[in-house]
Amino acid sequence: MSAGSHKTYRIPIGPVHVGLKEPVTTWLDVDGERIVKATVRPGSIHRGIEWMARERNPIQVIYLAERICGICSFTHIVAFLRAVEDAAKIEVPIRAQYIRSLVLELERVHSHILWAGVACYTFGYDSAFNLGMLLREKVMDVLEALTGNRVNYGVGTVGGVRRDLTPRAAKAVREMIQFYRREFQTFLDVVTEDPIARARMRNVGVLSQEDAVKYCALGPTARGSGLRVDLRHSSPYEAYGDLGVTPLVPQDYTGEVFGDVYDRFFVRVMEVVQSLELLEKIVDGIPEGPIAWEPKLPKVLAALKAADGIGWGIIEGPRGDDTHVVKLTRGEENVTWWKVRAPTYANAVSWPLMFQNQEIADAPLIINSIDPCISCMERILVSDARAGRSEILTRANLVERCREKTRRLMGA
Amino acid sequence: MTDILTRLLSGTALLFLVLLLAILYDGVDRVVHARMQRRLGPPILQPFYDVMKLFVKENIVPRRAVAWVFNGAPLLAVTAVLMVFLYVPMGSLPPILGTGGDLILIVYLFALSAVAMVAGGFASGSPYANIGAQREMVLMMSYEVPLAIVVTTLAYFAYRSGIPGEPFNLATFVAMPVWGVAGWMGVLGLAALFVSLMAVVPAEVGKVPMDIAEAKTEILEGLICEYSGRNLAMFKLTFALRNSAMCAVVVSLFLPWNIGSSLGLTGAWLLVADFLFFWLKVLLLQVFGVTLIRTAFGRFKIWQASQFYWVQVGGLALAGMILLSLDLLA
Numbered sequence: 028m029s030a031g032s033h034k035t036y037r038i039p040i041g042p043v044h045v046g047l048k049e050p051v052t053t054w055l056d057v058d059g060e061r062i063v064k065a066t067v068r069p070g071s072i073h074r075g076i077e078w079m080a081r082e083r084n085p086i087q088v089i090y091l092a093e094r095i096c097g098i099c100s101f102t103h104i105v106a107f108l109r110a111v112e113d114a115a116k117i118e119v120p121i122r123a124q125y126i127r128s129l130v131l132e133l134e135r136v137h138s139h140i141l142w143a144g145v146a147c148y149t150f151g152y153d154s155a156f157n158l159g160m161l162l163r164e165k166v167m168d169v170l171e172a173l174t175g176n177r178v179n180y181g182v183g184t185v186g187g188v189r190r191d192l193t194p195r196a197a198k199a200v201r202e203m204i205q206f207y208r209r210e211f212q213t214f215l216d217v218v219t220e221d222p223i224a225r226a227r228m229r230n231v232g233v234l235s236q237e238d239a240v241k242y243c244a245l246g247p248t249a250r251g252s253g254l255r256v257d258l259r260h261s262s263p264y265e266a267y268g269d270l271g272v273t274p275l276v277p278q279d280y281t282g283e284v285f286g287d288v289y290d291r292f293f294v295r296v297m298e299v300v301q302s303l304e305l306l307e308k309i310v311d312g313i314p315e316g317p318i319a320w321e322p323k324l325p326k327v328l329a330a331l332k333a334a335d336g337i338g339w340g341i342i343e344g345p346r347g348d349d350t351h352v353v354k355l356t357r358g359e360e361n362v363t364w365w366k367v368r369a370p371t372y373a374n375a376v377s378w379p380l381m382f383q384n385q386e387i388a389d390a391p392l393i394i395n396s397i398d399p400c401i402s403c404m405e406r407i408l409v410s411d412a413r414a415g416r417s418e419i420l421t422r423a424n425l426v427e428r429c430r431e432k433t434r435r436l437m438g439a
Numbered sequence: 440m441t442d443i444l445t446r447l448l449s450g451t452a453l454l455f456l457v458l459l460l461a462i463l464y465d466g467v468d469r470v471v472h473a474r475m476q477r478r479l480g481p482p483i484l485q486p487f488y489d490v491m492k493l494f495v496k497e498n499i500v501p502r503r504a505v506a507w508v509f510n511g512a513p514l515l516a517v518t519a520v521l522m523v524f525l526y527v528p529m530g531s532l533p534p535i536l537g538t539g540g541d542l543i544l545i546v547y548l549f550a551l552s553a554v555a556m557v558a559g560g561f562a563s564g565s566p567y568a569n570i571g572a573q574r575e576m577v578l579m580m581s582y583e584v585p586l587a588i589v590v591t592t593l594a595y596f597a598y599r600s601g602i603p604g605e606p607f608n609l610a611t612f613v614a615m616p617v618w619g620v621a622g623w624m625g626v627l628g629l630a631a632l633f634v635s636l637m638a639v640v641p642a643e644v645g646k647v648p649m650d651i652a653e654a655k656t657e658i659l660e661g662l663i664c665e666y667s668g669r670n671l672a673m674f675k676l677t678f679a680l681r682n683s684a685m686c687a688v689v690v691s692l693f694l695p696w697n698i699g700s701s702l703g704l705t706g707a708w709l710l711v712a713d714f715l716f717f718w719l720k721v722l723l724l725q726v727f728g729v730t731l732i733r734t735a736f737g738r739f740k741i742w743q744a745s746q747f748y749w750v751q752v753g754g755l756a757l758a759g760m761i762l763l764s765l766d767l768l769a
Contacts, residue, residue, distance in 0.1 A: 038566045046656035059573070060741060149656045151647050151738025157476040223648055223737045387570060388657050388740045 035063050038387065042071040046149050046391030053378070053394060057387055065382035065390075067375065080365045085111045085185060085331050085355070086324060088362055092351070093179045095367060098141065101127075101134045102344035103367070104183040106351040109264065110365075111185055114338025114355045115331050121266075122316040123187035128266040129200070129309045130174065130182060131342075132302045136207070137166040138345035139247075139295045139302075140214075142398045146292055147218060149392045150227040155218055162214060165206050172199045185327050186320025197310050204303050215296055228289035232381035232393035235286050242377040245370045246347025247298065248397045250276050251291035253284035258343035265342075270308050275301055288389075288396040295398075332360050346370040346398045371399045450525055450535045457524045458676065461683040462486045464722055468682070468730045475734045486679065490672045498668030503564030512559025513666070513673035519552035520680040527687045528613045530697055530713025541607035542590050545688060549643060552677060553579050556662055559674075560652075563665035571661020574741045575652035581748035582642045585635045588756040592632060592763055593617065593692060596625070599767050609688070613695040621766055628762030633693045635756040637728045640689070642744070644682040647733040651741050686724040687717075694720050 035056045042050035050071035056064040076095060080088045092107040093100045105127055112119060119127075144159025167177050173196045174180035182190045218224050234244060239252035249256050257274035259267040275297050277283075277290040284290060321327050335357035341350045347370030354363040374397040381393045465486040473480025482488075500506050523545050525536045553575060560572030594606040600620045604611030621629055642649035653661045663674050698716040700709065739747065 036566055036569070038570070045659055057570075060570070147737065151650065151654060151656065152736065153647070154476050154734050155737070157478060161477060221737065223739060226743055227737060227740065386740060386742075388651075388654065391656050 034058075040390050040394065044391065047394060048145065049399065051394070051399065053382075053390065055382070055387060055390060060386045060388065062382050062385050062387065062390065065379050067378050069375070077365050077367060080362050082361060084328060084360045085353070085362055086328060088365065089183060089185075090181075092367075093181065093183075096369070097178055098138050099134060099344045099346065099349070100179045101130050101183065102342060102349050103351070103369075105131060105265070106340040106342050106344075106349045107353065107365070107367075108183050108185055109340030109342065110338040110351040110353040111331065111340075111355070112338065113340060114336045114353055115185075115334035117186045117320050117330065119187055119265075119320060120317045121314050122191075123318045123320075124265040125309055125313040126188045126190075126192050126318065127183070128270070129192065129306065129313075130170070130180060130188075131265070132306050132309065133166055133170055133173070133200075135345045136299050136302045136306075137163055137170070138398075139299045140166070142345075142395075143214070143218070143292065143296055146228075146288070146392065146395055147224070149395050150224070152218075152221070152224060155214070155221075155224070158214055158217065162207070162210055165203055169196075169199050169203045172196050184319060184324075185331065187318050189319070191318050192310075192313060197313075200306060200310050204307055207299070207303055211296075211299060218296070219293065225289065227389075227392070228287065228292055230285060230287050230289075231385060231389045232288045232396050233286050234377050234381055236284065238377065238380055239286065242380065243373045244347075244377050244397075245373045246343065246345070247291055247294045248347065248374045248377070250274055251294045252286035253278055253290075258341060258348055262341070266309060269312065270305050272301070272305065288392055291396050328360070331355060333357060344370055347374060371397065375399060446535055453529075453535060454521050454524060457521070457683070458680070460718055461679040462490060462676070464683055464725055465679040467722065468725060471726055471730050472734055475731075486675070490675055493667075493672035493675065494669055496668040498670055499665075501564050501665050504665065505562040505564070508558055508562035509665075510670060512555045512562065513670045513677065516552040516555035516559070516677045517673045517680065519548045519555065520677055520684050523548050523680075523684040524687070526609065527684070527691055528610050529687070530715075530717040531710050532714055534610065541605060542594065542609060542688075543607055545609070546586060546590060549681070549685070550579065550583070552681065553643075556652075556674070556677070559666070559670075560662040560664075565665045567658045567661055567664040570658050571652045571654075571664065574658075575662055577741055577745055578642050578649065578651060581745040582639045582752075585748060585752045585756040586639050588753070588760055589632045589636045589639075592628075592756075592760040596621070596763050596767065609691045612692050616695050617693070621763070622769060624762050624769065625766030628759040628766060629693070631755050631759030631762065633689075635752045635759065636689055636692070637724075638752045638755075639748075640682075640685045640728050641732055642748070643685045644729060645678055646682070646729050648736040648739045649744055650733075650738060651744055654738055657738075682725060682729060683721055686721045686728065689724060689728075690717065690720045694724070 035058050038055045038057055039052055040055060041047055041052040052068040052071065054066040054068065055062050076091055080091055083091065088107065089104055092104045095103045111117075140159050140163040144156045144163070147153075147155035147159065170180060171177050173192070174182045174190055182188050234248070234252045236253045239249050239254055244252060244254070245256070253276050255274040255276055257272060258264070259272035260274050263272070275294055277285075277293050280293070280297065321330070334355045337352060337354045339350070339352055341348055343349075349370055350368040352366040354365070356363045378394065378397070381396070382390070385393060463483070463486075466481070466483040469485060470480040470483050500509055526534050526541070526545055528534045557572045557575050560568040560575065563569070593612070596617065597611055598606035602611055602615050602617070602620060604614060617629055618626060641647070645653050653663060658664070663671060666674055697713045702712060704712050
């Protein structure tokens with residue numbers, strides 16, 4: 028409450044809300060239309076995937092990892108596979124690396140178009156939403172032609188990929204690139220030239236460059252604030268070393284950075300254009316060769332059973348850095364432990380900042396502007412059905428519990 | 440006595456017909472909207488199915504609602520808009536309650552139905568409905584300005600330029616189109632007034648870009664957030680009727696031409712042809728003034744809408760007023 032005489036109301040946005048794709052609660056203290064304070068309460072969709080992984084071997088975990096997210100499914104498995112390959116010291120053939128990059132970029136295209144459409148829907152621009160969904164169908168078709176699936180592609184495996192890029196699929200990708208070069212410009216014009224879209228997104232949900240650094244924003248959220256961060260550029264993985272990616276920031280196009288929803292929108296739609304270029308380079312430059320380190324799964328499993336150590340996989344997903352850490356123990360078939368940090372985990376921290384001095388009308392747009400993936404993010408939730416309570420463990424709680432356990436182990 | 444009975448009977452019949460047409464036009468709006476988005480869209484009779492379904496559904500009154508206001512608001516809202524049609528001449532058909540009311544009454548009937556919706560929103564006891572109601576009030580205060588300017592300017596113009604009849608009566612404008620009376624400056628002024636009146640229509644009917652009080656992705660349908668069953672059906676009817684009523688008023692003021700007499704029709708056929716032509720004009724106005732706009736734009740924020748009506752639309756209406764006054768002087 029800023030002014031003592033004003034009465035503030037508490038309004039929940041979520042956990043289930045028309046403007047949100049996934050459950051997350053934001054409690055807004057509002058004075059009229061103005062947001063005085065925002066409290067973000069995640070914790071509605073924790074699934075315990077990491078715990079499930081401990082009873083499975085790495086090949087089985089691929090299926091789990093793919094189901095962490097319905098949109099960046101391939102991002103998660105590539106990060107997981109890289110972590111496993113890192114732990115087991117497995118070399119991935121170049122052709123497989125190219126195919127992984129190809130699917131990653133296709134996924135980025137579909138994720139960004141989906142997000143752009145949903146952002147338009149959030150401020151009531153249904154026509155742009157429908158146009159976006161219509162455009163997205165093309166990349167979904169190409170993904171289906173390439174992998175046989177539309178959402179969870181199931182093409183990744185330890186040490187490579189499971190499906191080769193056939194000449195027919197390559198032709199489909201080329202056609203798609205041409206299609207988007209023709210059609211996507213319309214979408215870009217429709218939204219960036221529209222006065223109402225501009226009025227709704229400009230100076231809304233501002234995250235300054237300093238705050239973006241301070242609060243560890245990632246991916247398009249950070250680039251929208253003008254930070255030149257992109258793992259494809261700074262720490263190239265898979266085929267990105269050959270492709271030469273430069274981080275896409277709004278100041279290179281418009282000359283200035285606002286760090287608002289409009290800039291984040293702009294970065295995402297321009298990244299679709301950038302991805303098209305990358306896709307073209309990938310399809311043109313893909314080398315011949317094997318697509319997997321070892322096609323026979325029992326041999327792969329044997330190698331993984333013999334492996335020992337912690338492996339890291341950090342890649343640039345459509346929403347930002349996706350980090351997977353895996354521990355394999357020699358002689359153990361199953362994954363010892365597995366840790367996922369989805370980009371939303373870092374980006375959600377800046378929500379309360381973006382809400383400052385905004386209006387209720389902006390709230391769903393601000394929540395959506397970091398392209399949140401709530402179910403990817405939620406990792407720890409303790410609930411007690413009998414006592415009817417649930418709580419999210421904070422760092423302090425976790426540290427305390429760790430110490431408790433150590434004490435117990437030491438004592439035993 | 441017989442006069443009252445005739446009016447009662449014809450009024451009931453007409454309002455029933457109008458109700459059907461308004462719902463049908465809502466269906467047309469949805470189909471045209473879908474086609475412009477390259478979608479197939481619902482069947483054209485979908486709003487009928489929706490309303491019929493809602494009428495048999497359970498009517499839930501929230502525990503924290505003020506029940507009598509909550510239940511009374513939809514009834515008052517729908518009645519007030521329906522009354523508008525009793526004062527609008529349709530083609531050659533004179534208004535049922537012709538001499539009993541005028542433009543000012545019509546403006547107030549629109550306001551009354553909006554106020555009823557606001558009251559229903561406040562009585563819902565839900566924070567979303569509360570915000571929706573506040574937004575509707577702010578929006579009303581914003582669009583009433585250009586609306587008032589347009590209505591008073593037209594009446595003043597009709598009075599000064601010597602159009603026969605009561606200056607505030609719709610029948611006056613239907614009998615003699617204002618466009619013919621004005622000079623070139625007056626035509627420009629009338630065009631400005633026409634555009635500013637059309638800009639008010641989306642706010643009156645709660646459609647994008649002015650569906651701020653019902654913004655579903657922001658405040659979950661706002662005003663009508665807590666409504667269900669019969670009450671919601673009546674609000675749906677209110678929105679459909681407001682759309683047609685507003686366009687009917689614009690048609691009567693600015694596009695009053697009839698087709699029947701130029702086709703050489705007489706008697707009952709003339710009435711039917713003009714009646715149909717009138718509703719065709721309403722449909723076209725709805726498609727171009729509401730459906731097209733809501734397809735082409737996103738939603739404003741409330742202060743942006745307020746600014747739009749006070750500055751841009753209000754300015755345009757004032758310009759029209761000045762041009763018309765200059766035309767009268769010339």
